[in-house]
Amino acid sequence: EAGVAQSPRYKIIEKRQSVAFWCNPISGHATLYWYQQILGQGPKLLIQFQNNGVVDDSQLPKDRFSAERLKGVDSTLKIQPAKLEDSAVYLCASSQTGVNGYTFGSGTRLTVV
Amino acid sequence: DAKTTQPNSMESNEEEPVHLPCNHSTISGTDYIHWYRQLPSQGPEYVIHGLTSNVNNRMASLAIAEDRKSSTLILHRATLRDAAVYYCIGGGATNKLIFGTGTLLAVQP
Numbered sequence: 001e002a003g004v005a006q007s008p009r010y011k012i013i014e015k016r017q018s019v020a021f022w023c024n025p026i027s028g029h030a031t032l033y034w035y036q037q038i039l040g041q042g043p044k045l046l047i048q049f050q051n052n053g054v055v056d057d058s059q060l061p062k063d064r065f066s067a068e069r070l071k072g073v074d075s076t077l078k079i080q081p082a083k084l085e086d087s088a089v090y091l092c093a094s095s096q097t098g099v100n101g102y103t104f105g106s107g108t109r110l111t112v113v
Numbered sequence: 114d115a116k117t118t119q120p121n122s123m124e125s126n127e128e129e130p131v132h133l134p135c136n137h138s139t140i141s142g143t144d145y146i147h148w149y150r151q152l153p154s155q156g157p158e159y160v161i162h163g164l165t166s167n168v169n170n171r172m173a174s175l176a177i178a179e180d181r182k183s184s185t186l187i188l189h190r191a192t193l194r195d196a197a198v199y200y201c202i203g204g205g206a207t208n209k210l211i212f213g214t215g216t217l218l219a220v221q222p
Contacts, residue, residue: 004156033209035212040214041214042198042200042212042213042214042215043157043212044212045209045210045211048209055209056209091156091157093156093157101159102149102157102159102210103158103159104155104156104157104158105156106154106155106156107155107156
């Protein structure tokens with residue numbers, strides 16, 4: 001089966017600019033997650049979707065980050081405006097049922113200069 | 114979700130078994146124990162999970178203590194491709210995985 005697709009693979013922007021990341025989960029996976037991974041740390045959950053509804057966005061900095069999942073399939077994560085501390089890898093994952101068997105994409109590496 | 118404690122790093126020699134420990138003393142009776150690993154420049158990948166009984170799959174074995182306060186991931190014969198960060202995660206009731214900092218496994222030829 002095809003994996004979780006993410007784009008772009010790399011992105012470099014200046015601070016205060018905006019950026020968007022795209023994720024296409026595995027077909028049929030109802031749950032989609034966005035994680036932020038800062039260098040040297042484990043992934044940190046930003047937001048969890050079940051179909052096209054938000055289940056948990058308690059760790060999402062809502063003043064600058066937003067996410068949506070259109071028609072319960074693809075998802076986009078946006079940062080506006082970006083700060084230097086947003087430099088990280090942004091990982092998308094999907095699962096069919098719960099936590100047993102997340103599949104992660106390769107991530108988007110964001111550098112804010 | 115249960116808090117887990119893992120060593121920051123471990124070393125192994127190629128073709129030898131590796132035992133990666135994890136403490137999860139606050140785990141609840143319904144929380145699964147999950148292991149994921151992250152190779153360089155890749156997203157994490159699923160390794161194995163279990164609840165009470167020991168589990169085996171093609172990648173690894175998971176040995177769970179009888180009191181469920183600790184577990185050990187066993188790689189039977191380490192290869193250079195097993196060099197990665199290994200994450201032990203306790204939880205599941207909320208349908209989300211909360212990662213710690215994991216164990217960086219180095220495999221020497």
